[in-house]
Amino acid sequence: xxxxxxxxxxxxxxxxxxxxxxxxxxxxxxxxxxxxxxxxxxxxxxxxxxxxxxxxxxxxxxxxxxxxxxxxxxxxxxxxxxxxxxxxxxxxxx
Numbered sequence: 001x002x003x004x005x006x007x008x009x010x011x012x013x014x015x016x017x018x019x020x021x022x023x024x025x026x027x028x029x030x031x032x033x034x035x036x037x038x039x040x041x042x043x044x045x046x047x048x049x050x051x052x053x054x055x056x057x058x059x060x061x062x063x064x065x066x067x068x069x070x071x072x073x074x075x076x077x078x079x080x081x082x083x084x085x086x087x088x089x090x091x092x093x094x
Contacts (some may be wrong), residue, residue: 006038006068008092014084025052027071030093033045033066039094040064046086055083063093 025066029055031040042051043061051062052074058064077086 006036007033007034008038010090012073012088012090014088016088017078018084020082021079024077025026026075026077031066031068031071031073033068035068037067038092040066041068041091041093044086048087050076052076
């Protein structure tokens with residue numbers, strides 16, 4: 001019998017727009033994993049961003065093995081110029 005396959009539901013912001021320079025923490029949403037662990041990669045088109053999954057900090061890109069359950073996703077962002085647009089992407093890689 002084959003092992004169970006992970007099912008992943010994602011509710012993440014696809015873009016963050018910050019109007020003024022400064023340091024921010026942005027709640028991006030959640031990732032729900034069912035049936036089996038899943039490997040998820042988060043990445044952004046911006047250098048000064050760190051992802052927080054369940055409060056643990058990762059770099060950009062971040063590749064994380066998530067156990068079944070709901071996982072909160074946020075980001076710490078250092079913005080150096082006004083009107084900065086950051087695209088947030090994810091891929092389920094395994």
